Amino acid sequence: MxxxxxxxxxxxxxxxxxxxxxxxxxxxxxxxxxxxxxxxxxxxxxxxxxxxxxxxxxxxxxxxxxxxxVPTSQKSSLFGTFNLLKEENFPRDLDTKLTTVSEKLMSAENVIFFGIGASGTICKYAARRFATLGLNTYALVDPTYPIFAKLENTSESVIIVLSVTGRTTEMVEMVSGFCNKDDFFVVSITGDQSSTLAQMSDIVLDYKTVVHRIHQYEDLTSQLPSVFLVEALSENYRLSIEK
Structure with missing residues (x-):
């Protein structure tokens, strides 16, 4: 805002x-x-x-x-939502970051998109999109799933974590298991570049947004920025493999 x-x-x-x-x-x-x-x-x-x-x-x-x-006319304007996709709401070096992640994806044996709640829904979309590009990818939306046992005999895994606040307890606990391990590269897509998740990540694709909740806990925060970053990354990866 x-x-x-x-x-x-x-x-x-x-x-x-x-x-x-x-x-x-x-x-x-x-x-x-x-x-x-x-x-x-x-x-x-x-x-x-x-x-x-x-x-x-x-x-x-x-x-x-x-x-x-805010004036009523502005409140009812659906197109005001697209202000979230303005260039200034994303890192200046976004292209460089996307290329770095794409290079990691090229050698990845596994690509896991992890998110909870609304972010988990976007993870399912992201996993499907990258599977179409030939990657071994899936969405992890259950923080209790035994992911470490599943990946025990694999290597070169990229974990892409989606979280608006980057502070959800269950998410932080899960990601902490991937940190500082040679076989895992952690990427975060988050609305807070100073969050716990961002600090735990190898690379951060951040965006500026405003958390919007009703009835205190029900989340209505827009997922447009995270969808944009998922699609920007997939396009960058597609162009990289076609070179």
Whole structure:
């Protein structure tokens, strides 16, 4: 959302991130809340909330809060969703990263797409798309599946993990088993380049987005950026093998 501007997550403290994640997932509530309410909900302090708002370039909470009152015409515009695919929402060196991953895929014995929930659904699409290109690939959507036993006698596996926040406990626990092992190359497709998942990955294909939840836990965050990156990677791989 525009009121967060081009925020640099690397410059945010843990407290700032807590405030950001609450605000981004509860934007419909912000116009009706006080600074103290936001502090309580994000488990921070009122002074921390105000410091964060000033970091965003606003002089007062009132000025910041008015940015959440989006005109009805904008709310109903489906085409506004496509702003998620603007070039500035992806890494400047995206082409280089895609080529690096494609080179790994060329020598991979196994390609596993791993995700939970909505990300798991995209994994199924991704696995099918790359299977069409001749790769031995499948979607892993169950974090309790004995994947390590399945891959025990194989080598050169690429694990592509999809997660908007990059912080889901079950996902982090699973990926930790792949880290620092010579036979596994971990790629993350995530909306948070500073997340736990990103830090555990060999290469990160990140994008900027805003987490959107209703009823606190039900996720409506757009998967358009992750689908775009999956398709961009598959196209890069296709061109690489055709050279």
């Amino acid at each position: 525009s009121f967060f501007g081009n925020i640099d997550f690397n410059q945010l403290s843990d407290t700032d991130r807590s405030i950001y994640h609450f605000m981004s997932s509860s934007s419909d509530r912000i116009p009706y809340m006080r600074v103290r309410d936001i502090a309580n909900e994000s488990h921070t302090s009122a002074s921390s909330v105000m410091r964060f708002i000033r970091k965003l370039g606003y002089q007062s909470f009132t000025e910041f809060r008015t940015q959440f009152k």
